[in-house]
Amino acid sequence: MTTTEPKYDHLVTKKQVIVTCGTGGVGKTTIAASTAIAAAKAGRRAVVITIDPAKRLADTLGIDQLGNTPTIIEGPWPGTLGAMMLNSKATFDHVVEQHATTQDQLEQILNNRFYINVSSELPGTQDYMATEKLYQLHTCGQWDLVVVDTPPTRDALAFLEAPKVLTRLLNNTIYKMLVSPRPLVLRTVSRAAGLVVRRLSRVVGAEVVDDAIEFFQTFQGMEEGFKQRSAAALTLLTSEDSAFVLVASPRSDTIAEARYFLSRLDEASLTVAGVVVNRVLAALSASAADAADISRHLQDTPLAAAAQALTDHVKAAAGDDNRIEQLMVYAPNATLIKIPLMATDVHDLTKLSHLAELLTSNSPEETTDT
Amino acid sequence: MDPGELFAWSRVLIVAGKGGVGKTATSAALALAAAQTGRIVLLVEVAGRFDATPMFGVDPQAYDPQGYDEQSIYHAPGGGEIRRRSITPDAALTDWLESHGFNRLIRRMAKSGILEIVATATPGIKDLLVLGKIKHLETSGAADVIVVDTPAAGHALHFLKAPLAVRQAVRSGVLRQQATETLEMLGDEQRCQALLVTIAEETPISELIETAFAVEDEVGLALGPVIVNGVLPNIAGLSETKLNGKTTASAALHPQQVNDLSTATKFRQERTILQNQQLNFLAQRLPLPRVYLPALFTSSIGLTELQTLADAFQQSIRQQASQ
Numbered sequence: 001m002t003t004t005e006p007k008y009d010h011l012v013t014k015k016q017v018i019v020t021c022g023t024g025g026v027g028k029t030t031i032a033a034s035t036a037i038a039a040a041k042a043g044r045r046a047v048v049i050t051i052d053p054a055k056r057l058a059d060t061l062g063i064d065q066l067g068n069t070p071t072i073i074e075g076p077w078p079g080t081l082g083a084m085m086l087n088s089k090a091t092f093d094h095v096v097e098q099h100a101t102t103q104d105q106l107e108q109i110l111n112n113r114f115y116i117n118v119s120s121e122l123p124g125t126q127d128y129m130a131t132e133k134l135y136q137l138h139t140c141g142q143w144d145l146v147v148v149d150t151p152p153t154r155d156a157l158a159f160l161e162a163p164k165v166l167t168r169l170l171n172n173t174i175y176k177m178l179v180s181p182r183p184l185v186l187r188t189v190s191r192a193a194g195l196v197v198r199r200l201s202r203v204v205g206a207e208v209v210d211d212a213i214e215f216f217q218t219f220q221g222m223e224e225g226f227k228q229r230s231a232a233a234l235t236l237l238t239s240e241d242s243a244f245v246l247v248a249s250p251r252s253d254t255i256a257e258a259r260y261f262l263s264r265l266d267e268a269s270l271t272v273a274g275v276v277v278n279r280v281l282a283a284l285s286a287s288a289a290d291a292a293d294i295s296r297h298l299q300d301t302p303l304a305a306a307a308q309a310l311t312d313h314v315k316a317a318a319g320d321d322n323r324i325e326q327l328m329v330y331a332p333n334a335t336l337i338k339i340p341l342m343a344t345d346v347h348d349l350t351k352l353s354h355l356a357e358l359l360t361s362n363s364p365e366e367t368t369d370t
Numbered sequence: 371m372d373p374g375e376l377f378a379w380s381r382v383l384i385v386a387g388k389g390g391v392g393k394t395a396t397s398a399a400l401a402l403a404a405a406q407t408g409r410i411v412l413l414v415e416v417a418g419r420f421d422a423t424p425m426f427g428v429d430p431q432a433y434d435p436q437g438y439d440e441q442s443i444y445h446a447p448g449g450g451e452i453r454r455r456s457i458t459p460d461a462a463l464t465d466w467l468e469s470h471g472f473n474r475l476i477r478r479m480a481k482s483g484i485l486e487i488v489a490t491a492t493p494g495i496k497d498l499l500v501l502g503k504i505k506h507l508e509t510s511g512a513a514d515v516i517v518v519d520t521p522a523a524g525h526a527l528h529f530l531k532a533p534l535a536v537r538q539a540v541r542s543g544v545l546r547q548q549a550t551e552t553l554e555m556l557g558d559e560q561r562c563q564a565l566l567v568t569i570a571e572e573t574p575i576s577e578l579i580e581t582a583f584a585v586e587d588e589v590g591l592a593l594g595p596v597i598v599n600g601v602l603p604n605i606a607g608l609s610e611t612k613l614n615g616k617t618t619a620s621a622a623l624h625p626q627q628v629n630d631l632s633t634a635t636k637f638r639q640e641r642t643i644l645q646n647q648q649l650n651f652l653a654q655r656l657p658l659p660r661v662y663l664p665a666l667f668t669s670s671i672g673l674t675e676l677q678t679l680a681d682a683f684q685q686s687i688r689q690q691a692s693q
Contacts, residue, residue: 025390025574054573117493117539199472205540208491252670254390257420282637284630294627303621305608306635312602313634316667323669343640345572 008335009360011273012038015243017138017236018147020276021159022247023257027278029053030346030355031247031339032149033061033083037349038356040079044144047082049133051126051151056347058085068094070137075349082143088129092119095132099225105218114208114215126151127162135233157264160237167227243273246334248327250280250320255327262330272331276359277324279341281317288314376594376687377404377515380563381508382555383594384518386526386581387567388574392599395671396567396663397519398422399679404515405450406680412440412513415456416500416529417521423454425671436461440512453513457503459496463489466499470544492539497532502548505555508562527581530556530564530589559592567597568652570645579655595659595687598649602642602665609642611635661686 011018012035020032029050039046047070053061061083062071068090070082093110100106109115119125130148137146150159201209236242244265248258258275265272286294291314295307328336339358346355377383385397401413401422415421415435424430426443433441436456444452467473489495507516520526533556536549555561564585568578578596585591611617613632623631653660663682666675 023389025388055576056572113539114491118490120493202543205543205545208540212491249390250669253394253420260420282633284633285626286630290627290630294623294631297623298621301621302607302617303611303613303631305605305611306613306631308605309608309611309638310631310634312665312667313637316665316669319669343637344644347572 007360008038008274008337009042011035011243011245011335012145012360013042013044015241015273016145017134017242018145018245019134019150019159019237019242020147020245020247021150021261023254023261026247026249026254027339027346028247029057029149030352031245031276031278031359032147033057034346034352034355034359035245036081036083036145036147037075037077037353038360039145039147040075040077040081041353041356041360043078045080045082045142046145046147047084047137047143048147048149049084049086049130049137050149051086051130053085053149054347056345060347060349060352068133073349075353079144084133086126086130086133088126089120091129091133092125095226095229096222099222099229101221105221108218109215112211112215112218114211118215124158124162127159130159131162131233131237132229135229135236138236157268160234160268160270164230167230238270244270245274245276246272246331247276247278249278250323252319252323255323258327259330262327266330272334274337275328275331275334276337276339277327278339280320280324280338281313281341283317283321284310284314286310286314288318290314377407377409380559380561380592380594381514382504382516382518382562384520384530384562384564384591385567385597386520386530386564386585388577391567391569391574392663393567394420394422394519395425395676395679396565396597396599397517398425398671399663399676399683400565401452401515401517402444402446402676403680403683404517405444405446405452406448408446408448408450409514410450411452411515411517412507413443413452413454414504414507414516414518415454416458416519421454421456422519425673425676426452427673438465457500459500462499462503463496465503466548492536492545494532494535494539495545497529498536498545498549498552500529501533501552501556505552508555527584530585530591534589553590557590563592563594565594565597567599569600570598570648570652572648575648575652579652582656582658593658595661595690596652596656597661597663597683598652599663600665601649601662602638602645604642605638608635609639611639659690661690 018032018035020028020035022028029052032050033048033053036046036048048061050058050061050063053063062073063083063085067084068087070084073081073083075081096109096115097106100109127150130150134146134148137143246258246261246265248254262272288311291307291311295304295311298304298307324336324338328334337359339355342351344351346352383400385393385400387393387396397413401411404411413422415423421435423433423435423443428443433443433454434456436458437454438456438461440453440455442451442453446452504516504518507513520529533549533552537546537553540546540549566578566582566585568574582593582596586593613628613635618628618631649660661683663679663686666678668675
């Protein structure tokens with residue numbers, strides 16, 4: 001019998017979508033890239049979508065800002081590895097293209113200033129387009145696994161809620177009023193709203209409001225397509241084929257944020273299949289008291305400096321295990337992977353590949369009776 | 371420069387950096403250092419969650435991280451004080467609309483989603499209004515020093531460029547006026563400067579350098595010293611230390627102890643080399659004074675740790691003055 005505990009191996013070989021989430025500065029992008037490499041090593045066709053990778057990582061993966069399609073990365077693996085950097089604007093334009101009913105409608109939307117703001121500035125657009133891109137890559141048939149690195153955020157659900165932002169805009173009463181052909185002021189239902197619009201014009205400028213009205217009027221007829229697409233992406237993300245992996249570091253502040261992430265995911269009935277705690281200091285056998293003993297013992301010897309290094313190390317690592325344990329209380333069914341803090345930054349393919357091995361070999365043994 | 375001078379020079383100190391570099395702890399330590407020069411400090415949290423307040427010993431249950439009202443959280447012996455408040459983008463937008471005659475309609479607007487339309491129609495409006503609120507606090511003399519803990523980078527630049535974005539989108543009206551006034555504050559080094567925070571690792575340092583040039587060139591914001599967090603103190607003799615049969619034989623250690631010593635030593639040596647490479651790179655690429663704050667080797671930060679950081683900050687500023 002297989003336990004409910006999914007090993008990281010299992011995620012990498014069986015899942016079709018893996019979403020890495022967590023706060024910034026914990027190595028989320030690196031973990032996402034290594035996860036895709038692990039899948040390529042297992043013979044799968046895996047692609048990683050990164051949002052804002054560090055320059056050297058982007059160089060290693062051969063992705064530049066302009067490309068919005070995966071680049072194939074050659075390496076010593078039987079499978080295929082692809083990587084891309086998300087271009088939200090280009091992705092959004094593509095979606096509009098697909099749903100536009102006429103060429104006129106398409107051009108009018110692409111040139112509308114409100115649309116330009118929506119497609120590049122709307123909070124959550126990046127998240128929204130990441131789900132769109134993942135859905136595209138998932139359905140195009142070229143990939144067995146799509147790994148998505150989410151934008152750094154303090155809210156785990158921003159990624160899932162992003163598609164709803166536009167749907168909410170499209171569903172609201174002001175929108176319905178704006179697209180009505182009748183003059184605003186004559187509609188009794190929306191008199192207050194009309195008042196708001198006129199006041200807004202005075203505050204933010206009439207052209208801004210005009211742009212918005214034009215956008216919503218032009219957008220008519222495309223809402224259904226957008227809504228269906230969002231719904232399909234959400235269904236995929238919440239299905240058995242998808243897995244969420246939380247990336248954290250053992251520092252108490254990131255653990256607190258990670259715990260908040262987990263509780264938010266739990267509220268949305270989403271389960272986290274893996275927790276990767278990155279940047280963990282090597283566990284030593286010495287306790288703080290042992291380190292103090294050794295320091296005293298080595299005082300005024302050539303090894304006094306080593307004893308100081310040991311004391312600092314033990315102090316810094318103290319409590320890590322405890323905090324990680326507390327974190328796992330919030331994700332009882334997830335696989336825990338600890339990745340040691342490397343002496344150097346992980347940017348080249350050899351190091352990423354090594355990290356991929358750590359991810360998959362580090363998993364606790366499955367208690368199966370094969 | 372005397373640390374007091376830094377705090378007297380600009381009233382607003384914007385602390386910015388990538389996630390995970392200890393920006394919040396740095397903001398708190400700066401606030402502490404300023405309060406200990408007898409000043410009234412306002413610590414402004416923009417992101418609205420996991421802020422510095424508990425570091426001052428305030429029970430996390432006893433305050434609202436998104437609280438818009440000022441709350442006193444620390445009193446220094448010499449009369450200085452730290453107050454905290456949060457200015458989230460949503461709160462700033464609501465506050466601003468209320469003060470521009472939308473008060474009765476706010477709830478209806480929020481419900482109907484028009485706030486989202488306003489925010490979408492005008493890119494940068496929410497961030498501008500956060501900065502605008504800070505400008506308002508600055509001009510009204512709400513505190514001697516205002517320390518702003520910004521959202522994580524990439525984002526930080528986005529945040530600081532918001533007034534520019536709004537000026538481009540809005541050609542007239544009160545909002546444009548707000549953008550213009552906010553830009554004036556950001557561009558005046560006697561009113562405002564940015565302190566960029568990093569750790570001595572490759573990715574955060576390269577991002578900091580990019581941010582630094584962008585902030586100066588595009589926003590015209592003056593840059594104060596760069597703050598490097600978590601700097602490993604030098605251990606005399608460590609770089610030459612080798613653990614082998616010869617050096618450990620006379621020390622009468624258990625094999626396990628030798629193992630621990632060896633792991634810790636090797637790791638510290640490697641990290642130190644990496645750190646020094648990165649610090650050199652930073653020094654070459656960015657002609658700004660640097661403040662090094664020591665690694666604390668603790669995972670949680672309280673008043674004791676903040677004091678260590680505040681002291682290191684003051685000492686570092688003084689040292690640079692004497693150079």
